[in-house]
Amino acid sequence: MNDITVTLNGKKVKGNKGETILKLARRNGIEIPTLCNDPRLEPYSSCFVCVVQVKGMRGMQPSCSTKISEGMEIETNNEKVYKARKSALELLLSNHYADCLSPCTQACPAGVDIQGYIALIEKRMFSEAIALIKESNPLPAICGRVCVRPCEAACRRNLLDEGTGVGIDYMKRFAADYDLKSDSRYIPEVKEPTGKKIAVIGAGPGGVSSAFFLQKEGHHCDVFEANPKPGGWLRYGIPEYRLPNDILQKEIDEITDLGANIFCNKKLGENISYKELKNNYDAVILTIGSQKGSSIGCEGDDAKNVFSGIDFLRNMEITGKKADFSGKKVAVVGGGNTAMDCCRTSVRCGAEKTYIIYRRTEKEMPANPIEIHESKLEGVEYLFLTNPKNVNKDENGALKSLTCLKMELGEPDASGRRRPMPIEGSEFEIELDYVLAAIGQKTNVDFIDDINNNSDNNQLKLDRRGNISANPETLQTDIESIFAAGDGVTGPATIIEAIAQAKIAAHSCHQYVMGLPVSPIHKEFVSKKDNFKKQVPEDYIGKFTNQKREEMPTIPPDNRINFKEVELGYDNEDVAVHEAQRCLECGCTEYFTCDLRKYATEYDVDQTKFTGSFNEYNVDFAHPFIEIDNNKCILCSRCIRTCSDIVGANALGLVNRGFDTFVAPNMVNSLTETNCESCGMCIDVCPTGAITENVPFKPGPLKLSNLDTICNYCSVGCSISVNHNNGFIMQVTGRKGLINDDEAICKYPKFGYHYLNSRNRITKPLVKINDEFKEISFSEAYDIIKNKINNVSSDENSFFAGARLSNEEMYLIQKFARAAVKTNNVDSFHYLDRGTGYFNNSMANVNFEQIKQASKIYLIGSEINDDNAVVGFMINHTMVKNNIPVELVTVHPDSSMKHKVSEVLNIKSYYHFIKAVNHYLISNNMHNQLFINDLCEDYETYKTSLLNENFDALVTDSGVCCKDKIIEFAKDYNNQMNAIIVFSEKEISANASLELFNLSMITGKLGKTASGLISLKEKNNSQGLIDMGINPNIGVGYQPISEQSLINKEKETWHVSELPSNSLNQKDLLEKGKIKNLFIFGEDPVGCAFDKNQITKRLSKSDFIVLSESFMSETANLADLILPASFTIETEGSFTNTQRFIQQFTKQTESKVERTLIEQLSDLLNKFGIEQSVSANDIMMETVSLFPNKEEKISYKFHTTDNDNFNRMFDYGCDYLNKKFMDSFNKAFEE
Template sequence: MRQMHNKLQLRRSSEAVGRKMIKLKINGQEIEAASGQTILQVVRKNRLDDIPTLCHSEELAPYGSCFLCVVEVKGRKNLVPSCATMIAPDMEVTTRNERIESSRKTALELILSNHYADCSPPCMDGCPAHVDAQGYIALAAMGELQKAIDLIREKNPLPAVCARVCVRNCEDVCRRMDIDTPVAINNIKRYLSDAENAYATEPECLPPAGKSVGIVGSGPAGLTAAWFLGKQGIKPVIYEARDRTGGMLRYGIPEYRLPDEVLDTEVAYIEKTGAEIHCGVRVGKDITLNELVNRHDAVFLAAGAWTGKSMRVEGEHDTEGVVTGADFLPEKTDNPEPLNGTVVVVGGGNTAMDAARTAWRLNADKVIILYRRTRAQMPADKMEIEDCIEEGIEIMELAAPVGIVRNSGRLKALRCIRMKLGEPDASGRRRPVPLEGSEFELPCDLVISAIGQNTVLDGLTEIETGEVELTRWNTYVIDTNTMQTNVEGVFAGGDAADDGPTVAIDAIADGQKAAKSITAWLNGEKMEQEPFAVHRDFWFRPGKKELKEVKESPRHELHMIDVDERRNSFREVATGFEPEDSTHETSRCLSCGCVRFDDCDLRLYGEEYGVDMEEFKGHVRQHKVDDRHPYIIYDPNKCILCARCIRTCARVLPVSALGLTGRGFKTEMRPAMNDPLVQTSCVSCGNCVDSCPTGALTMKYPFAGRACITTEDISTRCGFCSLGCQITVRDFGSGHYFIKSSGKPGDYLCRYGRFGNELFLNQSRIKNPVACEEGSYRTLSFQEAEEAIVKEMRKSTGIHGARKVAVFVSPELTNEELLAAEEIARKGIGTNNIGSLAMLAGNGEAGVLDSVLGFTASTCDRSCIENADLIICNNTALQDNHLILEADVLQQVKNGAKLIIANSTLSNSDRHLADLAVDPVRGGASFFWNAVMEELIQSETVKPEELPGGTEFLEGRNGDIYISAANAGVDAQSISEAAMLLADAKNIVIIHSQDRFQDNAPEDMKILADLTLLLRNAQRKTDLLFPRLIANSAGLEVTGADPAFLPGRIPASGELPGAKTSGELRELLNNGEITAAFIIGENPLEYPKTQSWFRNCTFIAAMDWTDTETTAAADITLPGSTFLETSGTRCSFEGQVICFNGTVQPPSGKSGREVLEELAEAFGLMVPDLNELMPGRLGEMLPFYWNTGEKRNWNGKGTLIPITITGSSSSVQPPLTHSQKYRIKSKNAMAERI
């Protein structure tokens, strides 16, 4: 199928042939180009520069609202928009200089000054390592656990560690907090890291680069750096002073929070990147730093902070029973000896909590935490504080140590003083102030000082080329953007660098940044900076008022072991998260971040041009997000008023559903009359979404989870009708995907093409072959099911004869599936009974135009519409059924073509658009066109006698126009007007739908074919287009899935038993003569009329991708597949064999094509491997009729035949295929919403 983009290019190329060629200079380069083009077109065509645009799209007329595409033209004072400025002889254009870039930057800053949006979610921005929490929450919601954990590892290689010890900065900024409580982000991470296959895959690493980096320390910073360096193909070698890896993760965090086996698993996974770890090697003692620098291409210092800070009280260093947390925790890790008496822990951070809870587990009689501020101001994790209290640990607030009471050098008590809160200090917390005269003694047996840690960098600063510079706090001085020290090739991070000891996630962030910087430095490249992003908090934090429609939902916490089980045990307290907990928490996520982060043109240009958000900061408009449409979300806050959506809508629909309202700063893009979009002329095609350069218009996903996540994008075709439009399937995996257009300008989609995947996602799937035995179902293997079908079909054939056995196929199937079914019917079973129940129910016959044209198909492809000066739409509802074809028609009407619409039901837009709109009675269109032909004959516009069959044609005619008009239910004036329009036209296209059975009469197509022959003979180029509602209706005859034809559309010999025509097969069904049937992809047992056809069946085998009434009643059911899951070909209505790619894995593991080919083999048949040979094979079998790559060019020859008009129409056809039923259901659902 030719797409609009290609058409525009062809049209422009042909128009350019007759244009004058002119010379101009662009960026100093002399260019020759055809006149009539804009500067932007010429620049892009010649690939001279990448001029930025936001409001421009190739298939739309220039708009010029964004002013990003401005360029400099010599002789003009002001910059000009290149999208709207036509080239001229001797023009000199500059597309990029300081003035132009400054102007573009200003334009972007002005647009962004009113862009109240979150490019990235607050949770990701709050995380020091920038882990995409919204992304992995969305993947968890989809059930994509492996992809979710892999997404975490893109920023953090220690997910299981952080799931247990992270301080959850992400949750601190969660917007959900303004409603109830933050999403349990870390608990979801715990669920993912505990999943069975969390470590099953191998890390993907680049090939070895031949370079190595020495890393001092195996704590979180060192391990993280090793992970990211290893993935880049750079050999990381870790030197660890202690006997085991992990640093403070192992020696500073107790096992009840972080079990050793969890840490060991994480380290082992990091080692898979090629990391080499040497434990028991102290740099500065066992090996010098200088040796390390000489041995490796770069060095990363992540030595940690291993000494506790002093309480600054006399006697703390020489009193037995006074230790630091930095000493106590590592000692108890290696030697968990029990404790006695009272233990006092000084401090309010996580180390203090860990020390207190460890002492309690070691059987201390009493544990007291002494803190100089209040509990509310403790920097420790709130959950850790709650756990302490739950375990019976006392928190003594507003008290600080001032001395130690000893007895013979042994601790007796801790002398303390009461405090009160004064003015806030630098941290924002109120400063504790001593209360005079409030001193008291606190009797105790052990004091643990946990008020912070210091670094010991002995031997870790001296290098031949110089000494690594230290801060006054004895940490490494670094450039925090690159993690580089003052020594070339030496980098530092974690607790030993810059501002000193922090938490694990900060160290992980340092390791990640250091690895990026080292990689860039080793490759001689500039380090990639963090992406540009806009945040709502730049103006103000969205509060409860903005989120008032979000319902409260209680948070689920991790499951814990009982307090009684924790005493004297280091068993992990938090046992994990259950699947239902994860599902609940993922549903609480508000999906704050934009799903267009990766491809938002506005954000990417903002990044490219280095915009300054402060430049025009001021008032910003806040809008409510409109999610009332069933498929589309509109966020006016992100709209930049480029009007691309409005202009695209106007191309697709007769009357655009969108427009601009208000003036000036209050201008908004809104649906007509500011109604909900679904209540306007919107047809839910979603082309406005594709046109949007930002995230203002986005699609709703038909499944849980919403984020900007990398997808696997695969191109294929839509299988909902015979147009076969190009689509892109964006697959998250495991049945979670959505559909976009191809991305080419002008490649539009209709509602079914874009959102029809909801049909596949919302239906239950058949995953295994099933046998129904006495009302109960039993799962079978494929081999068992196939053998059972062969046995029963042959048994029925032996008893009743092959005449009473049939195979029925859906017109939705691929040619390959149809050919396999044909082989099974004719060669496997030996019957000629093969056809489509959907076609039979509509009383359709094969080859109806063979006697007139010599073939039954469209006479050209869609490109003929481009040159038409008269278009006839007969018995069609293009907007409902073939929106993309309607867009072509509308465009040509706008270009000046006349339009005749003849339908039994006319819409307001039909009457508005058409030059002549007539509504003959149902089945009466044949009378109308017969009368129009008579008018043309009588006026001698056409001369039947000059054509083959003309004499017989004239003899059989009734020349009374008024009788025909009465039979058609139209006035004679309309007949005359139609004849005049035809007489005045030179290029005519007639579009007729064969599938509107309630409107069609048996003679419709023949009359239109006769009319076409007459007009062709009268030097009026006339073509017929027959778009079909079902994707491969045309393929039935071509592949021999019809009693009248063999593959290649060769007439069947009639030697096989069974029906010879579709009519005979219908008669067999009506008489109940079919005793065994294999039904593929159709559901006749849902409707009484078609159900009666199988009243005497003793065996039914069915194959389908979803449960239906037919599969429920079938004796054997095989799993089928959707068009998105099946590779193969189909025949479009234009006469092209188009290829479909299987883009999604079928749940059964086999496509319908594979299953049918296996079944054919079970019948003892050898099905040829068609694959990519199919288009060529069909082209060889039917030259011109179904070809690929060649432009079809019918010679206009044929034979006129006399026609007896009955004027009868068919009854409403039951929707036997999935696409038919979905269309009806979708249309009814939309009508209910309106």
């Protein structure tokens, strides 16, 4: 009731008594950041990120625990609150020894998500890796060949004793080449046209990259290039043996394919003017490069045959003719990558001797170490600590020799490298034929007057080095419609730096043309280990498996006499995948979901604000599904409290006190030695990356998309999100649903999703020929099925449907059997020969939502934490929060539930125990006669039968320790106002479940609010088997097949004149070999059987077995024809949970199977002349039309039983997927 008035941010609002400020604010649409709060748990107030200001109260108040009071005035968003939250976050992050982003990504000027694309390459998702790369770098094939690789220099694997980092560039090249050759190569999405036009000056890496980013935004770009062909430095400065022109052109073509135009031989200030651009375009981006060569800078450097290295390389490309250095001696002055290109090109031009003259040592050379290595293999000789002093000319003014000085290294200069100092008297002379100067480049802005003379306002300016002056954060020049990027702004840099600048310029240009304020790209907060200490080898050696780098295949050095590409690329996918596995996964997988990082960004946090002591922990990988990284822990204790108060496992706790506190498994060293249930709830509630999933694949900080569906494991019916990247499932999380409105899920969906990624899936029909399976078409499969059915009598066919299937699939299976094949031989191995007692188990059940109202809960025959854990969470939370007792009645001496309950009663027979309780209640007149008279049938018959049995014998057979325990239980249960019994079909027999219903009726509790029974089934659609008529004796809606109203409806709906009337026992038919054609949909009776030999014998008596399955199960090995099954996320339909809630799910992704199971069944029905829609909605409406009319009067029936019929023949709900997961789950703990 709204009975409290408070002022919230200056506005009067109504609140509820006992409500916290946080809850009030959220209810009024005001977001307050929290890290330690969980609405299911008591307030903890540890993070202090949720603080607010309350008038009259001293200091800041935690909104999560501060309750509102009449007249309270609250401010949630003022400067004081902002500063307090910022300080709280900075304190948390001062002990957050972790990397949000991997060092390689941090080192990449373009910010490419390197760890992310490596993770995709490991999954053989090469085009997807390119899609990720192209978010920041549109030239991966080019950069994969010629990038200077700052990422590899930053790679932490360098700190291991292997000598080299991860081959990032080589993997990028492999993925790019793969994508270029692919029929389904990545094509970026382009937004709707904006009508805006941008002129880009220069078609080098900066220019084409700018065009790429702007075209994606829907703008149109025209690129003007002064040279005959596009590419800029990529074409005219890098030789083809490193970067083939066809690769360069392919990547440029991919950009023009997006709609950009490139006009060559167009030079600004000569044959195109700024005036034209200003009149025809909304903005201009200058990406002119820095390609004016520098001279050696010593006396005589004007001699003939002394060239700029840049001009040397450009002229060869423009003319198409290589220089003739046959028999000549060539010296290249410089130590960068241009020097490497010049010397290696000289070798290919026939030079007899090629020198590199460099004034420092090899260690200080800026060139790529691989280039240095390759040049040495090709015979280049290095003269280190050497510098030209004079160029000596002959009588014709041509180069004769070069006088050089020896150098020594002095103090570091501005670049951080030690300054070279000449050694007096060390001159020496080298006879040479050519000298190529590769000692630097300059920017040539020869069009500046053209721009400034035609500018309406402001002027384009140059900096002191002659580069274009632009805002370093936005790259907007003083002329607001002109932006600049690349070497023309920075001076000579690298390709990846030019691309990085192009992204910034394109971002700013987009803002400008769209009329938005031009502002820098927003910088996200990034935690760095380097903010705490320098990383050293001791931090890594011994903690990671050694794995040598995959070598790049190359042309042998002796054969490098031409300009063919030297590096040949990885031989195959396996090499790239193997190299990807070397990644140390330094960055956090929760980069995109971490609340701490989100708030740190929002509050502009400085991680170094509070420097000092910090804790460093080893990551705990002991649990096969859960990893704990205390370096990222903020001690919010959400994992501990969730594990205790909701799950009830108490597997986690806090160790130590104060600054040294950390989260660890309770009392032991390993989580596997605790009562941990591997539910994964700790992962889901962690607001950082401190507790994450220990996955069997290479994780990465990847953006994920959601596929929303219903869990296909147990009968609770939880809503889940299957989170994927381009189809590869990375994780599963709970989502707010009808059943799990708190988003809780258990281990089955949390860790049981890997089958969705399996490469061993059956995707085409398979027929067995000579004991080997051969792929065939669906049409051929249907012909085989029809032929087999037509060649036997109707009742020699039998159809089995699994509890994994949707209601719609089940309905079509029984419809096919009855309408097309004319047999009632429809059943499920799941319930085979287990009696009919389970069929009404979901009648009048207590709604899960009412568990919280119970006065006492009894678990009878339910290992709920293993089989239906989410209901177990509800029970445990109620026990903890409301302090109510939970009693376990179990036949398992070592029950896994013992530590989670208040009382344990060990017995040997559920059936006899329940009957003994019923006997005592009735014989002592403790039954609820009023309830029985009003709502129940057949009580007297039941009473007579039960009292004829010997009470003491029932007590003895129950295995309870003494009669008093029976009496005590009976009285306690009878006296409870809101007693709920929870039981599982997996644990108790069908007759025992009937006796539980009898007990609930005897005491008058059945069907009442928060009182009575909760039945739990094994599979997601066990109830559907009953509702959809998957039984020889019952039809749709749990109606007897002999019910005339049902028969009439079926004939009318199915358009058939005849329907089968006889019902046969399917187990008997199988045992006697009476089934010629056996059809099994979604079950694995052989693999799941307790007695595999017996089941194999029964099934083998059939002449022909058709199986619908996704994998080669043990049953599949017996099959003659396999139809590929579809997954839940690939189709539409519904499941009915154990409480008879029908939950629909929709198709979330395209199936890898040509025809889904619904489509296959519809095809078969149509083939037999029964017209059938493939729409799940149409099928459900058809199903509902056959349901019986609802009876107005509630009536419960007592059932008399005479034996315990626990005949469970199959484990795992007879579902291969359940078995597959549990086998791998259990095996993981054995390894």
